[in-house]
Amino acid sequence: MSKMDKHEQEDHPHERHEHHAGGNPHHSHHENHRNHVHSGHGGHDHHGHGSHEEMISDFKKRFFITLVLAIPIIVLSDMIQMFFNYSLTFPGDTAIELILSSIVFFYGGWPFLTGLVSEVKGKSPGMMTLIGFAITVAYVYSVATVFGVEGMDFFWELATLIAIMLLGHWIEMKSVMKASDSLESLVELMPQEANKLMENDEITPVPVAELKKGDRLLIKPGEKIPADGHILKGKSSIDESMLTGESVPVEKEQGDEIIGGSINSSGSLTIEVSKTSDEGYLSQVVQLVKEAQESKSKTQMLSDRAAKLLFYVAIVAGLLTFIIWIALGYSVGDAMTRMVTVLVISCPHALGLAIPLVAARSTAISAQKGLFIRNRIGFEDARRVDTIAFDKTGTLTKGEFGVTDILTEEQTSEKELLRLAASVELQSEHPIAMGIVNKASEEQVDIPQPEDFDSMTGAGITGKVDGQSISVVSPGFLQREGIRYDEDHFSKLSETGKTVVFVLRDQALLGAIALADAVKDSAKEAVDRLHQIGIEALMLTGDNEKVAREVGKQIGINYVIAEVLPHEKAEKIKELQKGGNRVGMTGDGINDAPALANADLGIAVGAGTDVAMETADVVLVNSHPKDVVSIIDLSRLTYRKMIQNLWWAAGYNIAAIPLAAGILAPWGIILDPALGAVLMSLSTVIVAINAQSLKTK
Incomplete structure (x- = not known):
């Protein structure tokens, strides 16, 4: 008989290819990794289910209250009355408009004001800074006109801007489910109690946290192993698939190492603890995931990048307008009115809806296709991915x-x-x-x-x-x-x-x-389709090399990296990134969690562990490998639609800013703020219709 592969075990009826992964993953320094929590809505983080639901409810309540208050503010506005040629005046009308606008500014605008402070402190102006700055300028100037400063108030603009921006944020948060960096699922994998054998061999249940090196434990069939150790007595098959990627249980006997968190499938075992819970294999995986998640992202959402640019444009345009009008001999009041008009008009109402409406639409489409988007930043970046690494067991197989x-x-x-x-x-x-x-x-x-x-x-x-x-x-x-x-x-x-x-x-x-x-039936189809759209597919697995290469051959993956531990998977992802690749990782096990957390796009297979899903950007609910292609396609289509909407949203403002600044004033053409409002409404409607036109093939 020919010599069997070194990974074969001849003496077991159900022989298998064993790669024991009981080594110690070392910690590596995680730098510039994507954080899976996008903060920025009024300085809040999307942490935890409860707080996320509260934020959605809060924005909804603020929106409806602002909407109700905005109606009388618009009706009472002098500017709107002039434009629509009607008159509505009564004693105290200005005071009512001021009071209602103050409530709208401080109550409705509060998330944007706190967001402005947060972004300025972080030296990263974005959407909150743009909105917060525009509403503050509009409010302060309008209050000044009430108390005698020359000019017309912008209370109607303030109210509509806050209402639309609240609506946009509410839609966005409703469409984006929580992105949690919770590691509770990992911790829960460990049993809470262990059966400790005392000196007289009497069994005493003790909390796992109290275990020490050298303690003897009894592990019954079907039980989870509470700590890393080695077998003193007994023989069994151990299911390590979710920890190491091994596709079948590993046969273990006296002297063999076993991993905490794995499952004892058959016989009873007596083991000696070699590592306490905070030193064990699973604990090291927890640490790797935690480090990746805590590393703050430099990535900003598309809407934030657009808002940041518009903020700087508004500041420069406003100052230039003021300086030029003063230089041309106009009064400070006229120059101030022009500057405020420019600053307020620079904040596009439609921008507040441009991205959230597309995000909501793409989230709805993804849900229909069985794709659960957990992190919008990761999903947006999926369009740039050029390499997809697949785990084998449970993902391709x-x-x-x-x-x-x-x-x-x-x-x-x-x-x-x-x-x-x-x-x-x-x-x-x-x-x-x-x-x-x-x-x-x-x-x-x-x-x-x-x-x-x-x-x-x-x-x-x-x-x-x-x-x-x-x-x-x-x-x-x-x-x-x-x-x-x-x-x-x-x-x-x-x-x-x-x-x-x-x-x-x-x-x-x-x-x-x-x-x-x-x-899996769709594995080859997925790999073929990825190659067609110019994306390299590779396999990254903890399983035996021969097994992995055979699977790779069946589905068309030539680049196979086998017998890797969790920290080595994460390191391989980082190595590919350092080489200039944008890497997506698809996996289902605990051993995939560090790699999923470090990848530019983490994709968890829905049939896998909660841990993999906690660290991923997108979850494949149906567990089909071909859904990876759907993510890339949908991300590319979504980005295209977002860019279109940004042009519709900001294009009107880009054209309106010079007119508001008075570039055609020498010819008697100055943009009437009320006309600006109508154009603004039109751009908002176009953006909404365009977002709804997003469809996949």
């Missing part, structure tokens, strides 16, 4: 064994071999057993209940079917018993990452069944 080959001896049919094997495996919970039983069910094979079912330690399982002794065993068992089989064929299957079990009847070989982690 189903994370469960499927039968790939059935090899029979002359006297046995494939269906008969499957029937006998499935009957014996019916009582087992092992992934390989489930794979064989599922295949038999798919083929509509009648599976009889076995008699005298028994497990042969390190060899396989046996039972009586139709009165005959049927065994499903490992190649190691055949070698020990001297039973001949086709070693060349077995080696070929083994080398492609398949697990092979043999079926015996009364010690006579009937055939063999090969199994592998089944590739």
Whole structure:
């Protein structure tokens, strides 16, 4: 027989490709990573479900109150009355307008005023600075006109601006679900109590936090392992798939290392704690994720970048207007009126809705397609991604064994071999057993209940079917018993990452069944489509290299990096980024969390762990790899629509600023503020209609 791959275990019936990932991930310095919380709405962070809901409710309430108060302010405005040629005056009308406008300014405008302070302190002017500055100028100047300063008030402009901006922020926050950097899901993976063995071997439940190095613990079948350690007594298969990316349980025996947070699938174990909870493997993953999430982002949303530019344009245009009007010999009052008109008109009402309406529309479309956008910045940047790294187990593959080959001896049919094997495996919970039983069910094979079912330690399982002794065993068992089989064929299957079990009847070989982690139906389609749109696909997995390369070959991925630990996945992402790549990472396990947090675009598979979803920008609810392509497509379409809307929103202002500044005043043409208001409303309507026209192919 040819020498088996170093990762094979010959003495187990359900042999597998093992890469033990129990090493110590070291901490690396995380710099310039994307923070997954976008703050900026009035200086608030979107932290936690409760506070996010409260913010949405707060903006909604402020919007409706402002809207109600804005109606009498607009009706009483002298400027609006002149434009629409009507008159409405009564004793105290100016006082009422002042009081209502003051309430609108301080109550409705409060999030923007606090946001202005926050952005100025952070030396990063954006949307809040632009709005806050415009409403402050409009309010202060308007109050001054009430108390005798020459000019017309801008109370109507103030009220409409605040109402529209509140509406925009409310829509935006409704469409954007919380982006939480909570690590609670990781912490919850660890059991809270452990069964500690005292000196007299008496079992005492103790809190995991109190465990010390050297403590002995009893781990029963089905229990989570409470801390990193090594086995003193017992033998079992350990499910480490969510931690390390291993596609099947790892067989462990005395002396082997085990990882806290993994699941003991079968036998009872006595282990000795080698690392306390804050030193363990899972704790190090928590730390890697935390570091990536705490690193503040330099990325700003598109609307903030546009607002920042307009803010500087407004300041420069306003000052130039004042200086030029004074230089031309006009009074300070005239120059001040022109400057304020420019400053107020520079803040486009439509800009407040341009991005939020497109964001709301794209979020609705993504939800219909089973894409859950958790972080808008990451989603917006998806259009720039040029490399997508895929985890293998559970992402490209189903994370469960499927039968790939059935090899029979002359006297046995494939269906008969499957029937006998499935009957014996019916009582087992092992992934390989489930794979064989599922295949038999798919083929509509009648599976009889076995008699005298028994497990042969390190060899396989046996039972009586139709009165005959049927065994499903490992190649190691055949070698020990001297039973001949086709070693060349077995080696070929083994080398492609398949697990092979043999079926015996009364010690006579009937055939063999090969199994592998089944590739998802849409995986090849996803990779082909990514290549078509110019995006490189690679695989980044903790699983065995031969298994990974075989899966890569099936779906068209040539660049495969296997047997990597969580911190190594994150480092590989950073290495690609340093090379100038914009990297997306798709994964489902705890071992993917640091890489998801560090990637420019983190994509979690919905069927995976909560931890992966907590650290991702987008979650694929349906777990289809081809949905990765949908994210890129939707991000590109959304960005295009946002740019169109920004031009519609800001284009009117770009044209209106010179007119408001009085560039055509020598020819008697000055933009009437009321006409400006009508044009502003028109641009807002166009922006709204354009946003709703966003559609995917």
